[in-house]
Amino acid sequence: MKNLKMILAIALVFNMAIATAQQEAYVAAESGLSLRDQPDVSGKMLTKLAYGEAIGVLEETDKNLVVLDAGEKISGKWVKVETRNHIGYVFNGYLSPNKIARTIRVNLDDLNVEIKNLATSDYKRTHNLKDEDKATINVDVSDSPEGKQIVLIDNDYKQVSLFQRYENSFSFMSSDSKCNTNEWKQFDTEWKPLKQLRSNTFETLAYTEKDWKQFIETAIKDLKDDVVDKCGEDWLTYVSNVKNIKDIPVSVTTNRVFIKFILTDSEDNITEKIIEFEMPKGS
Numbered sequence: 001m002k003n004l005k006m007i008l009a010i011a012l013v014f015n016m017a018i019a020t021a022q023q024e025a026y027v028a029a030e031s032g033l034s035l036r037d038q039p040d041v042s043g044k045m046l047t048k049l050a051y052g053e054a055i056g057v058l059e060e061t062d063k064n065l066v067v068l069d070a071g072e073k074i075s076g077k078w079v080k081v082e083t084r085n086h087i088g089y090v091f092n093g094y095l096s097p098n099k100i101a102r103t104i105r106v107n108l109d110d111l112n113v114e115i116k117n118l119a120t121s122d123y124k125r126t127h128n129l130k131d132e133d134k135a136t137i138n139v140d141v142s143d144s145p146e147g148k149q150i151v152l153i154d155n156d157y158k159q160v161s162l163f164q165r166y167e168n169s170f171s172f173m174s175s176d177s178k179c180n181t182n183e184w185k186q187f188d189t190e191w192k193p194l195k196q197l198r199s200n201t202f203e204t205l206a207y208t209e210k211d212w213k214q215f216i217e218t219a220i221k222d223l224k225d226d227v228v229d230k231c232g233e234d235w236l237t238y239v240s241n242v243k244n245i246k247d248i249p250v251s252v253t254t255n256r257v258f259i260k261f262i263l264t265d266s267e268d269n270i271t272e273k274i275i276e277f278e279m280p281k282g283s
Helices: 002-021 209-222 224-231 233-240
Strands: 023-027 033-036 045-049 054-069 072-082 087-091 104-107 112-115 126-128 134-138 149-153 159-172 185-188 195-198 201-203 250-264 270-278
Touching: 054 087, 126 134, 159 209, 185 209, 209 224, 209 250, 224 233
Parallel strands: 104 126, 134 270
Antiparallel strands: 023 054, 033 045, 033 087, 054 072, 072 087, 104 112, 112 149, 149 201, 159 185, 159 250, 195 201, 250 270
């Protein structure tokens, strides 16, 4: 028994030592950081780590690397790291010991915008809306554009107003295949003003359960003829009684979220710009 207790104690100390040895770091490369199966640039890329992503550093190798980035030399070593799904090697010249806010910057004519702490799947952190009317931001599957802060910086406009709407898809299903929608039906919600936290800070809206129920009712009304034609009045009543978005026979998903900027300059000229958040499939 004493020997068993000693073995367990040693194992506990060993596990604690491993946990302590692992240091947390954050990806500081705005374009993302390659995770490879070997500590070498020719190693197989396992995945690309997102800007601001937290990882665990397991050990430092003796392999040095110097990278030329926009004319600047970045020196460091290959380190072995652990993520949620992989163990591999990264260049620590693009790692930070401090947590990084995943800020996206949008440049307009007389205004710069920062969207705080949003993970993207394409790792693009800067968008230019000076000569374009719309910018597309691809949201990572781990995140959502809801509840994010939008900060106005270097604002020279007389007035800036922000609004948000959703593009949702709706379908209904049945064991009787003729009662299924042949394709997803897409609906746009109404524009709603964003919540203003401070004079230069807004917060994006979140879709509530009440919003979803209202959307389902609206979608069902618009699909009434389709449902009746395929399934009859009884099926329409069945669909109309759905109270939760997770209830069969309906399925709802968000395809895109839009933020609209209405910009009024000193001469009362009005310009509209739109940021489109593309949601990952199945979100």
